[in-house]
Each structure stands twice: as C-alpha cells, then as structure tokens.
Amino acid sequence: MLRLAGEYDGMVTAPKLDAMTGLARIPRAGSALVRLLDATPIGMILACEDGRIIYANRAFAAVMGYRWSEAAPLNVFDLVHPDNRSDARLHFDRLARGETDQYRGEHRWHHADGTVLWVMVAATLFEDRPGAPRQLIIQITSIELQKKAEEALAYSESRWNFALESARQGVWDHDIRNDTMFYSRMWRVMRGIPPEEEVDGDQQRWLERVHPEDRPHILANVDRQDMGDSDFDALEYRERKRDGSYVWILSRGRPVEWDAEGNPIRTIGTDTDITRLKVMEQELAAEKERLRVTLEAMADGMISTDLNGQVVFMNPAAEKLTGLRASLAVGRAVSDVFRLRSERDDGELPCPVRACLDSATQIKADDDSVLCAHDGPQRDIRCTASPVMSENGELSGAVLVFQDVTQSRALQRQLAHSAAHDDLTGLPNRAAFERALSDAIAAARHGAREHCLVYLDLDHFKPVNDTAGHAAGDALLRQVAQTIKGVCRSHDMAARIGGDEFAVILEDCPISNGRQVAEKIVRAIGALVFSWAGREYQIGASAGVTVIGGTPASPLGFMGEADAACYAAKAQGRSRVVAFPDMG
Missing domain, CATH: 3.30.70.270 (Reverse transcriptase/Diguanylate cyclase domain)
Known part of the structure; x- marks a missing residue:
C-alpha cells in the first residue's frame, strides 16, 4: 500500500485495492524503467487504464508523503479530492479513448498527513506494443505555491508576484483588448533576458523565438488558451534563449476578465521551465527503445513472470519457440505457456520457474528437456530460470531464458552413436x-x-x-x-x-x-x-x-x-x- 514517507502514520480515507504485483507488470523495460523513474526529480506514477497504481517513484513520496509498497496499491482516483474526481475521470477517459494524446490538469489531491494539496497532473497513455495492455505515465508536480500565489492576486499584485518569484514561476498578462503583454522579472530570467529589459510583446516576435517544430502546435492552440477553453489551458513548447539554447516551457493560463458579452478580455498565466523534466522523458524513451531493440534482437527466448508465475512479458524469440503470441500469453501461468517433456521417457517435466520462485534460486534444465510448442513442433531446449529481486531484496518474479539446442543435441547424439x-x-x-x-x-x-x-x-x-x-x-x-x-x-x-x-x-x-x-x-x-x-x-x-x-x-x-x-x-x-x- 502507499504509506507515509516519515514517522507519521496518518490515515488515508481512500480504500485499498486487492493485492497485485506492481513491478512485474511494468512491460519490457523492467528494472531499468524503475531505476529511471526513481532518478526522475518529478513525481511519477505508472498506472493501469482504470487508475490502479502499479508503481510510484521516490519523488512522488516526497511530494505527497506516501511511500510505495506493492502489497496493496491504491487507485489514482482515490487520491483525488472528491470535488475534482469526476473532472479527472472525464479527462482520463478521453485520453483512454484516444481523443487526446496527453492530458494536463490541476487537481486537489489528498496528502498523507490529511491535508489537501494542489498538484499539476500530466498524463500520457502508451502501449508497449500492439495488443499489449495500455498503461498511464502520470507526472505529479506540486503547484501549491502557484495556487496560493493565484489566490493572492485578488489582494495585491506585489504579493502574488513575490510568491511566484519565490516559486521561480514566470508570469505573463495578456490584455486582449489592446493586444499588450506584461512579463514578470522571472519570466525574463528563465529566457536569459536581463530582468529590467523591455520585451516586445508582439506575437510574431515571440513566435520567432519558438522552436520551428513547435510553432504549428502553438499557432493552433494559443487562441484556445486565451479564450479559456476548459479542455486546453496549458502549452508546452521550446523557446530560444538569448544564448541560442532552447528552454522547454510549460505555459498555463486562463481568462480573468470578461466583457459584457462574456468574451475574455484579459488572460493571466505562468510559465515553468520544464527542460530538466523533458530531458528525463527523452532519456526514458531512449532507454526504453534500447531495451526493446535489445530484447527483440535476442536469439534466445525470454519470458518474465510475476511472483505468482504469471507471464508479464515475452520477447519475439520466445513467441517463435513456444508458438504462442505474447498477447495471448501475458496473464497466463507460465507452465501453460512453457510446456516441457522428457526426451528419455516422454513424461511431462515441471516448469523450472515454479522451482525458481519457491527456492528463490537459479534453476537450470539442460539435459533431456523438450519444449512442446503450441503450433506443433517440438524442440530440444536448454533453459535457466532466475529469480528477480527488488531493491529491498524481496523476490518479485522470475526470468526464464531458453534456447533451441535441437541441432547441437542431435549432433551430440550422432557423435555418441558413432563412438559406440x-x-x-x-x-x-x-x-x-x-x-x-x-x-x-x-x-x-x-x-x-x-x-x-x-x-x-x-x-x-x-x-x-x-x-x-x-x-x-x-x-x-x-x-x-x-x-x-x-x-x-x-x-x-x-x-x-x-x-x-x-x-x-x-x-x-x-x-x-x-x-x-x-x-x-x-x-x-x-x-x-x-x-x-x-x-x-x-x-x-x-x-x-x-x-x-x-x-x-x-x-x-x-x-x-x-x-x-x-x-x-x-x-x-x-x-x-x-x-x-x-x-x-
């Protein structure tokens, strides 16, 4: 379950879900993906489409006060404040239906100490490969300071400007009536512009600083932000700094004033430097791609299982050798997918994964094991089942690696026969x-x-x-x-x-x-x-x-x-x- 990161043992009203092994459900990338998530300074959650949390990194524990345990995970929606829960479900459902490729929104979430915390939620849905279960990568960033700063706008411009400066948030103010822009000091600093330098607010001059690859997206959506489109209040793009490098910007904004007809006439927003987060996302994607290419290039079959011996991953070589597609194997007992018999007496042999999980030690089968493929052929194989241990030393599953030794074993039999x-x-x-x-x-x-x-x-x-x-x-x-x-x-x-x-x-x-x-x-x-x-x-x-x-x-x-x-x-x-x- 998710527990407090410190000594405090506060109560969380969200219900617990049935136990399930989280790490073993992470596809393909496995422990490398977990290490990358844990290295990310932004709170990261990996969840099923229905919101069940598979894994949460250390940064999430630091922000929300929870520590991740696979024994009884929570559901993402259980952590969302009831007033925001229906809105969150609506947007996640749109993401699941493919109506949008990503979602960003602001919600109130329950902190482990019982308080309510404003967070920025960024979610993307990815499919490890065609037919595999889709999963959500959710980024959680505390925007409590920003929210408090926005509330302070009602009392004093200097007060909210000071709060946003402390949070290193650049502020912009677009007066739609006369098309003028106000930029805060921090807005200039993050772009390498001297704090007191005047900045031309002309949209065309700003677009010239935007990365060419991002301009079409900006042009298609900047007016939606100005008009207060509830489905779109954040923009991500790269902007060129004074030194020629690019900074990744997350720009959030919404109308604060309207005319008599209800048309927005003033929009205020904040810009956040998310360059470090984007670099981590790119490294994560690159690592995932390297692992995918490596696993697909392996000539040996590889099957990964959870603690219960159920298949969570198969590489293409394993699909070929077992005669079963990964989409049909995932979720099934490995003994149903990887079926062995004895070459000597044709009797059924136990799957080595079970012995591996029971003993938490490596188990080898390389004498007379014959793999009975689901598509008919039988192959002499050599296989090794190895335990997978979590960072705290607990058993979390097993990896079975096997290779086709039909030709080499036939040659051995031929040589043995010739010698005798x-x-x-x-x-x-x-x-x-x-x-x-x-x-x-x-x-x-x-x-x-x-x-x-x-x-x-x-x-x-x-x-x-x-x-x-x-x-x-x-x-x-x-x-x-x-x-x-x-x-x-x-x-x-x-x-x-x-x-x-x-x-x-x-x-x-x-x-x-x-x-x-x-x-x-x-x-x-x-x-x-x-x-x-x-x-x-x-x-x-x-x-x-x-x-x-x-x-x-x-x-x-x-x-x-x-x-x-x-x-x-x-x-x-x-x-x-x-x-x-x-x-x-």
Whole structure:
C-alpha cells in the first residue's frame, strides 16, 4: 500500500485495492524503467487504464508523503479530492479513448498527513506494443505555491508576484483588448533576458523565438488558451534563449476578465521551465527503445513472470519457440505457456520457474528437456530460470531464458552413436560391448543374476572376401549382423568385435537357453545364401557359449572362455555350438 514517507502514520480515507504485483507488470523495460523513474526529480506514477497504481517513484513520496509498497496499491482516483474526481475521470477517459494524446490538469489531491494539496497532473497513455495492455505515465508536480500565489492576486499584485518569484514561476498578462503583454522579472530570467529589459510583446516576435517544430502546435492552440477553453489551458513548447539554447516551457493560463458579452478580455498565466523534466522523458524513451531493440534482437527466448508465475512479458524469440503470441500469453501461468517433456521417457517435466520462485534460486534444465510448442513442433531446449529481486531484496518474479539446442543435441547424439557403434554393420562396437559386459558382470556379482555370453566367428568368410572383393565382404557382414539381431531379443546386446567376429550378451539367460539361442544364430547364418555379381556364396558360423556369473569359471575370463569354446567348435568341424567348459 502507499504509506507515509516519515514517522507519521496518518490515515488515508481512500480504500485499498486487492493485492497485485506492481513491478512485474511494468512491460519490457523492467528494472531499468524503475531505476529511471526513481532518478526522475518529478513525481511519477505508472498506472493501469482504470487508475490502479502499479508503481510510484521516490519523488512522488516526497511530494505527497506516501511511500510505495506493492502489497496493496491504491487507485489514482482515490487520491483525488472528491470535488475534482469526476473532472479527472472525464479527462482520463478521453485520453483512454484516444481523443487526446496527453492530458494536463490541476487537481486537489489528498496528502498523507490529511491535508489537501494542489498538484499539476500530466498524463500520457502508451502501449508497449500492439495488443499489449495500455498503461498511464502520470507526472505529479506540486503547484501549491502557484495556487496560493493565484489566490493572492485578488489582494495585491506585489504579493502574488513575490510568491511566484519565490516559486521561480514566470508570469505573463495578456490584455486582449489592446493586444499588450506584461512579463514578470522571472519570466525574463528563465529566457536569459536581463530582468529590467523591455520585451516586445508582439506575437510574431515571440513566435520567432519558438522552436520551428513547435510553432504549428502553438499557432493552433494559443487562441484556445486565451479564450479559456476548459479542455486546453496549458502549452508546452521550446523557446530560444538569448544564448541560442532552447528552454522547454510549460505555459498555463486562463481568462480573468470578461466583457459584457462574456468574451475574455484579459488572460493571466505562468510559465515553468520544464527542460530538466523533458530531458528525463527523452532519456526514458531512449532507454526504453534500447531495451526493446535489445530484447527483440535476442536469439534466445525470454519470458518474465510475476511472483505468482504469471507471464508479464515475452520477447519475439520466445513467441517463435513456444508458438504462442505474447498477447495471448501475458496473464497466463507460465507452465501453460512453457510446456516441457522428457526426451528419455516422454513424461511431462515441471516448469523450472515454479522451482525458481519457491527456492528463490537459479534453476537450470539442460539435459533431456523438450519444449512442446503450441503450433506443433517440438524442440530440444536448454533453459535457466532466475529469480528477480527488488531493491529491498524481496523476490518479485522470475526470468526464464531458453534456447533451441535441437541441432547441437542431435549432433551430440550422432557423435555418441558413432563412438559406440560399428560404421559398417550399425551394431555396437567392441568398446561399447566391453562396457556392456562389465555392467553384466557387475549385475551378476551383486544381484545373483546369470547371463550368457556367445562368441561367434564366421566360417568360410575369407573366400568370399578374396573372390568377390571387399565390397561383397562388407555387404555380407551387414547381412550377417541383421541376421544375428533378428534372432536375439530386443534387450540383448549383439556387437561386432572384430573383422568377422561377433559377440552377444543374453541377459538373465541360463546356459541351456543360451546354447539354444546360439544354435539358432548358427543355423540362421548357415541358411544365408549370399548373391554377388551373379554368383552365390554360402558361409557358416561357429559359436562358443559361457555363463556370466559372479566370477569366471577359469583364469581366461568370460571372453577367453567363450573364445575357447568357439575355437573348440571350429576344431570339431565348424558350424556348431560348444559351451564352456564342456568342450569335449
């Protein structure tokens, strides 16, 4: 809520609104915008179209006595004096309907100590991008001194002139009957004119000092000010000073005398130097534009959320990767916008933003995360959710940055596959087989499980290679590899471990079953009829089988046992299976 800036804990009659996170609703510019607002010496409010205050800077607290807190913000209209509230709503509604691009007006507002303070209100409505929620930037300037000075006009010209001088307000007085102008000393000082120098009040001479870009606006509206148009009593323009530089002027004025027919015959007003404010506005706009260009140029997707995990901002890269427009994503739970699943088991993965908000720490997801886009495609992604902390160290939201790593992850999978597989046959290579054998031995040793190891060596392969050539030999090896895979179960490990040598690990398979599988493989290879260049070739295979248990049955080790059994099979006439240690 808005509270007093000092020790005084006065009461504000305006009702509190429901809690909402303010800073997270500031679009795109985020903390940079807040820092710029806080650096502004003018009271600044950022509000929704309906008047709900999203953020108020330090200068506002200094002027109105309130300190900003996001826990329970107020509504702008709750601070306006009841006598001015309907008029303020009328002008803000015109601004929202686009009937004017800015509004300036004078209102009485409630100060935190219970008093009523006259303020100058300047409001503009901006849209961060097409379709985004529009928001109000409201500038608050105390004009209590000016108001008191205007009241003093009724008593003494010297008295109000002294008050305005103290407030550094230049005064002008336009007598419409004879088209003459009076300018106060401060009016001259702010333009670099010597205080006592006479100034030609001719309008054309004044227009020559006005910046060329501002003249059309001045010409179109200066008469409205003179005539007391209630919708237009302030002009902003640049005027050239004596040293050639320009000063930004806010000129407020209204008629104070009328003729018998009710026509204004005298208008009095004050000029304020708002150069510093305009410089801050330009810096704010430039910073906002730099942030916009930076965010739109990022190749990585970025989603910003509030404390409740609802999306408040998405950059174009995030729109492309998620397949959802920002206009449809803002306000939705980030878990509905950023949907992840596991590449390994296809199960749904939690959105890292929730864990980030719960722990107030950075959360990374870069292993097997797959982003399910709303427009169909699925992409491998790497993402990081980081907490966003306010200046007082409190958690205010999170930022999720993610990138498409589909190509790099596919390359990693391809490299991993190549490192573990035989290029010719596509079967696992010897290195992969040895790792699988070590895992099988460990499982047998610690889990009281029993596996079988089959060692295969082709018979009569060399004549094919020598007669038909290496291309034929390679084709035959590929055919043999597919034959072996076709006999084995899907979870068995079949590998090429040498030129014409193959090995198979049969998981959870007793020796009797292992021998039967080996015999099926030998028969299948013996049944192959290989044709090449119009000639048919027939080969065979010899196999040795051993049990993978807690320890090898001999010092040869499991591979040595299977190899010895295969050698015995060849010695017994080839194309047969021998089990270790029964090699007789």
